[in-house]
Amino acid sequence: MDVPVQQIRRAFKSSKEMSTPTLDAFQVIADPSRRHMLQLLSKDSMTINSLAENFDMSRPAVSKHIKILFNAGFISITGIGRERHCVLKQDGFNELQGFINYFDKFWAKKLQKLQDILDNKSKK
Secondary structure, eight states: OBOOHHHHHHHTOOTTTSOOOOOOHHHHHTSHHHHHHHHHHHHSOEEHHHHHTTSSSOHHHHHHHHHHHHHTTSEEEEEETTEEEEEEOSHHHHHHHHHHHHHHHHHHHHHHHHHHHHHHHHHO
8 A cells, every 4th residue: 555645754754854855857866876776676666774774874864865766756655564665656767758758759850861861862
């Protein structure tokens, strides 16, 4: 079962104690620690504590990174018993993919125009 947002907020303390900025998808993945968290979660869901064991940083720092990933739609947090499990979500990745797709189309058109020019020159 998914943990309600209110429980997530309580789990990460009050917003005064640990404020997290609103970041776009590229700002979220700009941090190497968050990229590593995403790579770890691509193998399997993990508890917050098991994720924290992979980093040389304080537990509150890990929690802040997890909150950023959660707020950006890269992960969901599910309560299973007393533990909170982090699981990858597609939402954050969709924003990245949309940006990449735009430029894939841009370059495909440019390359097709170049191919057309080269084909026309070779016919002459």
